[in-house]
Amino acid sequence: MAGYILRRLLELIPTVLLVLTLVFLALRVLPGDPAIAALGEYATPDAVASFRQKLGLDQPLWAQYLSFVGDAVRGNFGRSMINGTSINALLLQNLPYTIELAAAATLIGVVVGIPFGAAAAVWRNHAPDMFSRVFALAGFSIPDFYFGVLLLIAFSLKLDWFPMLGGGQGLLDGLHHLVLPAVTLGVVMAAFVMRMTRSALLEVLRRDYVRTARGKGVPEQWIVFKHALRNALIPITTGLGIYLLTTLSGTITVELVFSRPGLGQLLIGGITARDYTMVQAGLVVFAFCVVLVNLLTDLLCALIDPRVTLR
């Protein structure tokens, strides 16, 4: 297991290098000039030239690339081109907000999605299944930003149960601020997990060994929870891992709607302002998260099913 993890971590190196290169090139190909974004529409040619020189944007592309990769490998993402803030400090400050949001949404997705999905499979075409269908349809149909605003109107503006802006200070206040954003993302995830669980469990419940167990008189609850659900958890976990990546992207919209700190805020702000250093760092961290989530998914699958071998 340790060797496998080490090997997978080493595989991160070429992946991250590829990401660094693609991100670097993509930003340079994009139209727009960070100098004008930073200095404004009235910037004189002198001011623009001075800005470009100061930030090394007047250097050849290969020199900029080497400098960027060299710094990134050392974990130094530099300073924001727009206001000079340390990117590392910004990442350290913002990343926990995004991670806790994604984790909370996943928790909601799992806690709501698996039991209701299992119930939908066991009582197929009955009330729990109908509920699961309606819930999933609603979850998939409502866009994040719209649902977020509806939650804000209902639970913050009207009922005043939750705060409207920011990420909160300290544990309790932080959790208080986390609820609505997490529900916004978690409901969609729960819808996905619900449908995933239903279909995986239905598939397993049709297998021969389940029929045999029933024939031998094993209680239905035992069959569902001990045998079927455990086997169904493999595709559910894989799907969850993939969907977690979508959730990470979804945090961007949710952070904007709730004016919540996080990686999404950094990225969108960086893209709008053509803040190359900010966007580069943000995308590298996102890519790193993607690779890490994939690794964790594989490890989790091995933990659930000993027949899965890690090679």
Added chain:
Amino acid sequence: MRRDLLKAMLGLGATLALPRMAVAETIARVGVSARDLGALDPAFGIGNGDEFAIRQIYNTLVSCPDGTELIKVDQLQGELAETWNMSPDARTWTFRLRQGVQWHKGYGEVTSEDVAFTLRRMADPKVGSQYSSNYRLIQQIDTPDRYTVVLHLSAPSPFIYATAMMPRFGGYIQCKKAVEELGDKYRLNPVGTGPFEFVSYDPKQRIVTRSFEKYWGGKPRLDRLEVLFLSETASRTLAFVKGDVDMIEGATVPGWYPSLRKQMPNVVFDFGRPGGTFTMFINMTRKPLDNLKVREAMAHAVDQSVWQGAFGDFVEPMYGISPQGFYGALQKQDIPAQDWPFSFDPALSRKLLAEAGLPNGFSVDVFISEREEYKTNLLIVQEQLRKVGIQINMRLVDHSSYHADIRKDLNALIIYGSGQPPLTQAVLNAFYDSRAIVGKPTHNMNFSHFGDVAGNVDALIDQVNRETDDARRIATLKQIQFEILRQVPVIPLPSPAGAWVRNPRLDVGFPVHAFMGTFTLGKARLV
């Protein structure tokens, strides 16, 4: 969908709003439409978020009277300057400083050295301020004593203060010692003399300031002032409706103002006027736009009242090249009753197109910034021109690319919104002087190529820039504008106000008729 959502949101919020707008007694929170701070160094601050915060922290030498945009020299109010004098030839300006004004954070007293340092720093190309060109006329700065500054200009300039010594365009006086001591850190650690002293900056979230006890204008009544970055219109509006913020920047979304006004009549709408110059320049080097008849046809097809239907009080008609409230602007009564190329007359428009050999109209490819105010303006123009057979093929690009590409002369029709000092000659210098044509080494923002194509008013612009007599200056400004407008290098669009919405509990201390970044909240209180 987003507009519907906003309207629905306002409807839901309105029933709950006003009675619940309670905030901490002496903390005012302001929501700006910005994702983050650019800089709190006046040399680099851009956009409404930066400008608002910088205005609270710093002072200029002079400014328009609080809440107004009155710009003539005898109308100004002194900030760090107690008196100011212009020589008869408008080449020498003398400012006498207020004594005893203290810098924040214990940096001592403001002196003429600080003023001289600021003006030199702003002009220095190595510093790279976007406002450096505003200081190009300052040839020499003398500081004969601790409180006197004398500026010697390379050319007469009766309005030098408007671009170089007033709020919004970098004219804030900076502390020499602090700038030199803090170096690059000064960008986010401002030291000013204004009513509010910088406390902290939380990236993407807020700027926190506190009242400055030694403020020369008297200690502010607000203990703290926080500027929150709320770029999403929906979130900003909801936060305001709930009472989490006391004042927000308005949204340039059709229907937003009328809906809010209708449903929350007690809320204060601060429309800063004169507004910005929003115009559509016609690139006269492109075919068929090089034909005067075609340009006239376009002008006759555009009806400014359509904007008022969509935006209400937020916009007002612009009759010439600058908003009505600008010094030297054309007013409604100046416009000839007949034979005016901008009178709305679709039938005449079609006739002119036929005379230009385009009886079936024509199509033109145009790219436009994705920003709401740009996109919306072009959409309204597009719909009106379509009715006379002119098809605009519109392509959206991001705002930064838009500004980069229009400066490369790549667009046929250029919608441009700019904040200028409220002076018509500032608009002339930027947009109609042939030396300002895009692509030239001395380029600025002359996107229409006026001056090289279809007329030239450079000599008249130079004359008006030097003119010290008010009546002669106004007369020349009008003459120039008529000469320009007869060639239709531009289609004026209604001028949008600098619009903010305020909880009535926040009393600014005077009526607001000016842009929010032009005055401080030093006299504000929560009632």
